[in-house]
Amino acid sequence: MFTDLQSSWQRLWLAFPLLALFWAPGFLLLQLWPQARQRYATGEQIALSLGLSLAFIPFSLLWITQLGGKLDASSTRYLYSLLGFTALSLGLYRRRQQKKIGNLATSPRWQLGLLTIILLLGFGVRLLTIRDLALPAWVDSVHHVTLARLIAEQGRVPATYQPYVDVAQATYHYGFHAAVAYFSWLSGLDIPQSTLLLGQFYNIAMALQLYLFTYWLTQRRKTALFAALLVALVSNMPAYYVSWGRYTQLSGLLILPVAIILNTETVEEHNKRTLALAVFTLAGLILTHYRVLAFYVGFLVAWWLVKFWDTRREWRLRLREVPQYLGIGLLAGLVLMPWLWETAIALWLRAFLHWGGSPSASTVLMDFSWYYVSRGLDRYLLTVGVLGALVAWFERERFTWVLLIWLGALFIITNPSLVGLPGEGLTNNIAMLITWFIPQAIWSGFVLDTLLEAWLAALPGKEKWCYATLTILLSALCLVGASYQLVALNPDCVLALQADSEGLAWIEAHTASESYFLINSRRWQGEIYMGTDGGYWITPLTGRRTNVPPALYPLGTREATAEIKALNEELQSLYATPASLWQRLRELGVDYIYLGALGGPLDPQTLYATPGFRLRYNNARVQIYEVTAK
Secondary structure: OHHHHHHHHHOHHHHHHHHHHHOHHHHHHHOOOOOHHHHOOHHHHHHHHHHHHHHHHHHHHHHHHHOOOOOOHHHHHHHHHHHHHHHHHHHHHHHHHHOOOOOOOOOOHHHHHHHHHHHHHHHHHHHHHOOOOOOOOHHHHHHHHHHHHHHHHHOOOOOOOOOOOOOOOOOOOOHHHHHHHHHHHHHOOOHHHHHHHHHHHHHHHHHHHHHHHHHHHHOOHHHHHHHHHHHHHOOOOOOOHHHHOOHHHHHHHHHHHHHHHHHHHHHHOOOOHHHHHHHHHHHHHHHHOHHHHHHHHHHHHHHHHHHHHHOHHHHHHHHHHHHHHHHHHHHHHHOOOOHHHHHHHHHHHHHHHHHOOOOOOOOOOOOOOHHHHOOOOHHHHHHHHHHHHHHHHHOOOHHHHHHHHHHHHHHHHHOHHHHOOOOOOOOOHHHHHOOOHHHHHHHHHHHHHHHHHHHHHHOOOOHHHHHHHHHHHHHHHHHHHHHHHOOOOOHHHOOOOHHHHHHHHHHHHHOOOOOEEEEOEEEOOOOOEEEOOHHHHHHHHHOOEEOOOOOOHHHOOHHHHHHHHHHHHHHHHOOOOHHHHHHHHHHHOOOEEEEOOOOOOOOHHHHHOOOOEEEEEEEOOEEEEEEOOO
């Protein structure tokens, strides 16, 4: 523990690039909306700044690319030093001005202090979760690192994923990957470590964004504080995202509340000052995650329907809001041209035609499982959330109808065939279910706030006793929740150990850059193959080619995807006959075989005993064989 504390103390300086990257640009952009200081206290303003900063990263990289420029470590450090200094100076000036202006939004200092403690404790738990992780977990992390490396090498939005993946046109959302490249430039950390650190920073930042979102929906800061506490230290989601490397979806969810707030503010308040911010944030969301963009649309539909019903006598006014929302979306699309048009043609249209099919009755809802919302303490939070929804319904709280309709919209977006609509398979139930923690935390926070109010009303004059008891109970709950979060990383999703990192370093130092490696593999989703051990990291970390490229390769031609499938099926059929395997590898031009610490179907003893396979590296279950002439 003391060793960890010492290591953490030595890395506290990383707070400076984090603040520069995720607070400074957003804080400066927020000055375009002066009313924000009158409506939102410090905690909410920080959350708004975070969402705007996350949108700024991919948007800035896109336009630097469009204008023919490029970034590198020195230019990025100069840019963010300037942004950070300007934001800090302006922040100090605004603080002095607060004493002269009496209409600024404020909250009790103890609430901001408690929110800060919650976020710091939650971040500490998340850092302990990845304490022994050599490289990010699971399949998604492999292509996240690959994309971040491409951006860091080129300093621009990549036009293609070559040479790491044979895909001629880059269409994958890249907001998170750009943030990793930016942070790597600012901090000096390598891409994998930057990915791990930012992934967990994003994870705890979700509690902050949920605090903002809950307050905006309910106008109750204690409800928002309870919701943030549950996500930071109790709920299994989004803590479990680290197991899958679901960092891109998490990035989109961090922008989502800010995009919703700014768009509704622009339309309902006719606020011209927020129009540019609304368009800008929505553009950043589009660049960051396509599925979360669909979640955003679903929420606006739910919000508009509830407001339409509440003010149905003003139905003409409500109908006039629809083209305004569409106009913001159209403007966001226009500022992303021509990138958005090319992506829509190459990816979205192709996905709709080839993946958005009509499933058979046996496959509908096949991936819907309560497992994703019932791990750890989530089964109890789900019950509390349902109770909170019922309490809010009986109290005629408007926000509960918005959340209920939103959940229904998400279900239809994910399973359109159930209502006779096309597009099945464009998103999946897993992506929807692991987003349920948002309404679940809001409803749970509401019921806890309601119980606290009832408790205080029933015991007048006993406020200190009530708060002391509540603190003890919540502390015990957080200890239990944190114990689950500490083991949120699923060991079955870990592909590489520290021994693999050392083996990969040996590859980079002792093999030619054009070397071709055979690695352990298995079928993953449908026709897609994945690596089963640290060999899967060879391409993103060393640039060498393997029989299983990062999982971006299905974005290429269907013929190329079929070839990779056929190749791996053929090679796996030869594992039992090593002499035939050797002959086929020679024909393919394979130079080495990598066996990772976690292993796979390739048998090291068989390879060792077969002529033509010469052991070149052997350390802690990691073995590298050279394919030689007999």
